[in-house]
Amino acid sequence: DSGVTQTPKHLITATGQRVTLRCSPRSxxxxxxxxxxSLDQGLQFLIxxxxxxxxxxxxILERFSAQQFPDLHSELNLSSLELGDSALYFCASSVGxxxxxxxxxxxxxxxxx
Amino acid sequence: xxxxxxxxDQVNVAEGNPLTVKCTYSVSxxxxxxxxxxxxxRGLQFLLKYITGDNLVKGSYGFEAEFNKSQTxxxxxxPSALVSDSALYFCAVGLWxxxxxxxxxxxxxxLLVRP
Numbered sequence: 001d002s003g004v005t006q007t008p009k010h011l012i013t014a015t016g017q018r019v020t021l022r023c024s025p026r027s028x029x030x031x032x033x034x035x036x037x038s039l040d041q042g043l044q045f046l047i048x049x050x051x052x053x054x055x056x057x058x059x060i061l062e063r064f065s066a067q068q069f070p071d072l073h074s075e076l077n078l079s080s081l082e083l084g085d086s087a088l089y090f091c092a093s094s095v096g097x098x099x100x101x102x103x104x105x106x107x108x109x110x111x112x113x
Numbered sequence: 114x115x116x117x118x119x120x121x122d123q124v125n126v127a128e129g130n131p132l133t134v135k136c137t138y139s140v141s142x143x144x145x146x147x148x149x150x151x152x153x154x155r156g157l158q159f160l161l162k163y164i165t166g167d168n169l170v171k172g173s174y175g176f177e178a179e180f181n182k183s184q185t186x187x188x189x190x191x192p193s194a195l196v197s198d199s200a201l202y203f204c205a206v207g208l209w210x211x212x213x214x215x216x217x218x219x220x221x222x223x224l225l226v227r228p
Contacts, residue, residue: 098214104156
């Protein structure tokens with residue numbers, strides 16, 4: 001168990017809908033990262049938050065947004081969903097803002113029908 | 114552009130034989146190098162990392178990786194494979210860009226160890 005908790009584990013929704021994925025980092029970790037894993041794109045970095053502030057941005061679509069709350073949990077919001085958004089979304093956490101190892105949650109499997 | 118390449122989609126080895134999973138990178142500067150492993154229905158788990166120092170890095174579960182600066186490679190190795198090593202392995206490069214740290218993953222290599 002990595003100590004990173006992601007909910008829900010599975011999510012099935014329809015095109016055009018909006019969903020929220022939740023992540024609780026390991027106790028003491030200040031950074032939260034979001035990744036998208038799909039068969040054709042591999043593991044893509046979406047966004048990082050450190051102690052409540054956006055720290056780095058990757059290949060995150062404008063339809064997607066995220067935030068990190070004062071208690072350090074994070075939410076990834078996906079809106080106007082398309083079939084191509086179906087993927088496994090991982091959250092990871094680390095103590096600092098970079099260079100350390102990341103601890104990954106088990107992921108949320110999103111299926112857009 | 115910064116990139117990480119894992120040239121093999123799958124590596125097949127017999128149990129007890131040595132294994133190598135290849136990784137090369139193309140980045141500017143001196144990156145941090147990592148290997149992660151993903152078991153079915155699980156998140157990625159850290160195996161080892163190289164920042165500086167000895168080119169041979171030892172990690173979890175008997176794995177090690179060799180850093181080669183001239184070839185910009187960071188191959189993962191294990192002297193004797195186990196069936197339980199079968200999983201998806203990711204090489205990753207960490208680097209500071211525009212005052213932020215980014216971890217870039219390779220496409221992954223599936224390791225299949227047959228009994």
